[in-house]
Amino acid sequence: MLRLRRSRIVLVLAVFAVIALYHFSSLSGPSEAREISIEPLTKPNDKTLSSSSPTTLRDGPTRSKESTNKEATGKKAAVKEETDDSGNAEKPSRKTSPRPKSAETTDESYPDGDSDSSTSPESLGSKQEADVEKPKDVINITKLNGEPAAVAHSPAEPLPDTVPEFHGQGRFEVIGAEDDGMPKIHWTQLPEHFPIPTKSLISLPTGKVKVLPKIQTSKFSEESSDEKAAREAKLDTIKKTFAFSWDGYRKNAWMQDELSPVSGKFRNPFCGWAATLVDALDSLWILGMKEEFEEAAQAIGKIDFTTSIRNDLPLFEMTIRYLGGLVSAYDLSEGKYRILLDKAVELADILMGAFDTPNRMPMTFYLWKPTFASQPHRAKVRVVLAELGSLSLEFTRLAQITKEIKYYDAVARITDEFERWQNHTKIPGLWPKQVDASGCKKPEPAPIARLDHSASKGPGYYNAQSPQIPRAGNPTPAEKGTDPGTRKAAEKETTDVGSSKTKKTPGQDIEKRQILDSTPAVDTEKPKPDCVPQGLSSPPGSGWEDFTIGGMADSVYEYLPKEYMLLGGLEEKYQTMYEFAAESIKENLLFRPMIEDEERNLLVAGQISTSGKGSSSRDRTLKAEQSHLGCFAGGMFAVGARLFDRKDDIDIAKRLTDGCVWAYEMTPTGIMPEHFLHIPCDDQKECTFNETLWYEKLDPYSSRRGSRTSASQVVLDNDVDTSRKAGLQSEKSSSKDANPGSKAVGTKSKGVGDETSDSKLLKRQLGSIENDKKLQDHDETDDEKDDEDEERGPAKAEATRGKSEDKSAPVDEELSHDEQKSAKEKAKSAEASQTPTPTSIEEPEPLAPVVEAYTPPPIPSQEEYAQGRIRNEKLPKGVTRITGHKYILRPEAIESVFIMYRVTGEDYWREKGWKMFTSIQNATRAEFGGSAISDVMSETPFPLDEMESFWLAETLKYFYLLFSEPDFYSLDDYV
Numbered sequence: 001m002l003r004l005r006r007s008r009i010v011l012v013l014a015v016f017a018v019i020a021l022y023h024f025s026s027l028s029g030p031s032e033a034r035e036i037s038i039e040p041l042t043k044p045n046d047k048t049l050s051s052s053s054p055t056t057l058r059d060g061p062t063r064s065k066e067s068t069n070k071e072a073t074g075k076k077a078a079v080k081e082e083t084d085d086s087g088n089a090e091k092p093s094r095k096t097s098p099r100p101k102s103a104e105t106t107d108e109s110y111p112d113g114d115s116d117s118s119t120s121p122e123s124l125g126s127k128q129e130a131d132v133e134k135p136k137d138v139i140n141i142t143k144l145n146g147e148p149a150a151v152a153h154s155p156a157e158p159l160p161d162t163v164p165e166f167h168g169q170g171r172f173e174v175i176g177a178e179d180d181g182m183p184k185i186h187w188t189q190l191p192e193h194f195p196i197p198t199k200s201l202i203s204l205p206t207g208k209v210k211v212l213p214k215i216q217t218s219k220f221s222e223e224s225s226d227e228k229a230a231r232e233a234k235l236d237t238i239k240k241t242f243a244f245s246w247d248g249y250r251k252n253a254w255m256q257d258e259l260s261p262v263s264g265k266f267r268n269p270f271c272g273w274a275a276t277l278v279d280a281l282d283s284l285w286i287l288g289m290k291e292e293f294e295e296a297a298q299a300i301g302k303i304d305f306t307t308s309i310r311n312d313l314p315l316f317e318m319t320i321r322y323l324g325g326l327v328s329a330y331d332l333s334e335g336k337y338r339i340l341l342d343k344a345v346e347l348a349d350i351l352m353g354a355f356d357t358p359n360r361m362p363m364t365f366y367l368w369k370p371t372f373a374s375q376p377h378r379a380k381v382r383v384v385l386a387e388l389g390s391l392s393l394e395f396t397r398l399a400q401i402t403k404e405i406k407y408y409d410a411v412a413r414i415t416d417e418f419e420r421w422q423n424h425t426k427i428p429g430l431w432p433k434q435v436d437a438s439g440c441k442k443p444e445p446a447p448i449a450r451l452d453h454s455a456s457k458g459p460g461y462y463n464a465q466s467p468q469i470p471r472a473g474n475p476t477p478a479e480k481g482t483d484p485g486t487r488k489a490a491e492k493e494t495t496d497v498g499s500s501k502t503k504k505t506p507g508q509d510i511e512k513r514q515i516l517d518s519t520p521a522v523d524t525e526k527p528k529p530d531c532v533p534q535g536l537s538s539p540p541g542s543g544w545e546d547f548t549i550g551g552m553a554d555s556v557y558e559y560l561p562k563e564y565m566l567l568g569g570l571e572e573k574y575q576t577m578y579e580f581a582a583e584s585i586k587e588n589l590l591f592r593p594m595i596e597d598e599e600r601n602l603l604v605a606g607q608i609s610t611s612g613k614g615s616s617s618r619d620r621t622l623k624a625e626q627s628h629l630g631c632f633a634g635g636m637f638a639v640g641a642r643l644f645d646r647k648d649d650i651d652i653a654k655r656l657t658d659g660c661v662w663a664y665e666m667t668p669t670g671i672m673p674e675h676f677l678h679i680p681c682d683d684q685k686e687c688t689f690n691e692t693l694w695y696e697k698l699d700p701y702s703s704r705r706g707s708r709t710s711a712s713q714v715v716l717d718n719d720v721d722t723s724r725k726a727g728l729q730s731e732k733s734s735s736k737d738a739n740p741g742s743k744a745v746g747t748k749s750k751g752v753g754d755e756t757s758d759s760k761l762l763k764r765q766l767g768s769i770e771n772d773k774k775l776q777d778h779d780e781t782d783d784e785k786d787d788e789d790e791e792r793g794p795a796k797a798e799a800t801r802g803k804s805e806d807k808s809a810p811v812d813e814e815l816s817h818d819e820q821k822s823a824k825e826k827a828k829s830a831e832a833s834q835t836p837t838p839t840s841i842e843e844p845e846p847l848a849p850v851v852e853a854y855t856p857p858p859i860p861s862q863e864e865y866a867q868g869r870i871r872n873e874k875l876p877k878g879v880t881r882i883t884g885h886k887y888i889l890r891p892e893a894i895e896s897v898f899i900m901y902r903v904t905g906e907d908y909w910r911e912k913g914w915k916m917f918t919s920i921q922n923a924t925r926a927e928f929g930g931s932a933i934s935d936v937m938s939e940t941p942f943p944l945d946e947m948e949s950f951w952l953a954e955t956l957k958y959f960y961l962l963f964s965e966p967d968f969y970s971l972d973d974y975v
Contacts, residue, residue, distance in 0.1 A: 044327035171269040186306040193376040197913035202412040210569030215642040215971040220905040248928030262945040271308040312365040316387040359439030379437035386955035389556035426612030429584025432545040440531035548607040550630035593678035604657035627675035631660040631892040660893040670919025674884025677745040686774040695866040702862035713795025735963035888932040891954035
């Protein structure tokens, strides 16, 4: 009992020790846990910001020479992107910026960057300013023992292996981290390990802003009063849908990342910094919800970007959701809410730490805590393409506003690397989904020489270069030409093998085993460096690579024309890179899907996998997959067609966008799946629907399945026939060998013990059927024998039993009955003394039953199998598989529909857009907002209780803009 109590005490103490160890390790050591202070946040110098919003009209009045040299912009904006559930990079959402007006700007100053305005939801409409509560438990580990926490390393030096390899996730929710009771760790500004001299920073392009071509058409049809009333009614419905979801977020998930619209709870997958609130700021302004915008803008001041519930910051998500949301809201509100810019700079300065690498390529999942940030890092060898190349718009616009060129320098270096690599990938013009951004090429390991052994070469093989054992009496090359003393010393040295000595063997001229001189040649080459500098490249060991403009790659291509517009056309490389990519996309990725409506000429962007060795089918394969993320391509081609005078691309844009519209119309819910597979047409001009080909794609193994099953049936039938014959033969042999009516006591039955292999096969195949039949026949045989014995009478029955029991005992029929009985008893007793008594008496083997052969069910034909799949999976004609059934409120399709309407002026796109909206509204509306659904192929889809921030920030915003006046936030004024 005492021992048990002691063990419990030890266990409790061990638990406390582990907790204490975890606590102090998270604080970077017990000594640092006592150093608590408040570190001022680095804020932009107010002198660098003008008191009014900078002029950024593309075709506006000429600006002063001074302002032109400092900042060259074509459009105001920052574009935002999203990612899917698995963390893969997704397409950006467009954050619009307003046309600057001459209205007075109310810039407020915040001393030390720590004061701002904030209100709670309960104080709606209140304009009272309140100071933001400063963090109380800030761990100051900037300096240790009065010295800087980190020492800068030269880029030429190899990085110390102090931080383990880390792979993050875009969406990652930490459960219970807010209430763990531990003091919070805060980010602090640390000296850079790989700083860039100020004179080497890449500046914003300067010069006179170009007058760019118009993107929007001027040929919009005039609407009647009734048509206008109907359009405005639709606009009001969309606004009410937005307000419903926003109100659900405000009441149930205020200051949290996302609302759970079914349960009324919330999620925090993006650091808990109120992602929905920040991301939806521009939508609140565009929809005219100014009171809600002001409330949200004031609440922004409560967000503390210096601490997070996550150990890592997903750079891509932080940029598109938070930085893009803040910068665009500041632009749209014409700089009236200074807190938005202050918070944008605060976040950007934290994210700049991710670019502190030897080649300035960022760590896409930045370990922000000072313990890790104080150590040198390098970008990873496997980085998602879109996560690396979709940062330019947000950082560029921030650099234009603040005139801090370090923000532009960070993203311009990435663009330069993509430009250098674009013509050297396995598909020139495109980049693979995975990128090696480390800037470090490991030297190729030296090939390991294969050991030649005589045993593997056959008899008589001799390798003169391999060590050999000399024959007795023959001196080794080392011994020739040497004096006896030297030879003796050499012998002593060569005799030491391992830790043992070779002893002299009597009767032999050689005293020991000696090895031929096999000393390797001295390597005079210089040691290879651990890292050879390189630019962006394919990850190590990339045999086959995937190229797509869908998930993990989309926004890299979309940002090219938008960055060109944002810079006012002053940076030509963005046009060059886009046009190179556009031609490669059309040549390699686009295909026409085979659908039932042959008059509808659609296009889809698929995915190419290639080894890079050639263009044949053996070296590259097309995955005819259509994804919702890829639906941005229609809008991108439309903008690029107008911007760079590529007239043929307008038709490409229409067909791509209509392909996504068709994908919405093909499902029971009227909503496009996440992704699914097509059958590509051989000819884009003519494509006849082929039902036979569709069935072949649905059941590609029908011929093999039929032949394999037929062969199996033949084997089964042969086995059953063989087993039947073997059973009959065993019956005949047993009846010939056995004496009818008699069997020795204790002997083994022939029918059971001496089974043939065929009869065993029959038992394995027929199993319980045969066993049940045996039991039944055995019982019937015993009953028949007992009945025959009773009919013959007691005497005859006894005599018969006696004969069956012992056929070897001779009986003299001339003796009397008593003498015969006595003789039998004596014979039995004599045999009993010689023969061991058996433990059990086995019953006679029954006759082998006749069992009918197994008949398998009929094999379905290819048509039957294909129709079964179509019926069960609800496949539309031409679709071979739905690989992603859910819909998570994505905006890509409606974004392209909106752009196509503004570019062409065709009412067709408004009609299709309204059908899309009503379908989404009917399938996704939940109790507190719009909810993602699990299966668009189900007429009653299950809600997933998720509402990502882009539902308010993008999807509903594009629906609203589609039915607004054409000049409302024109594409000619906003990116």
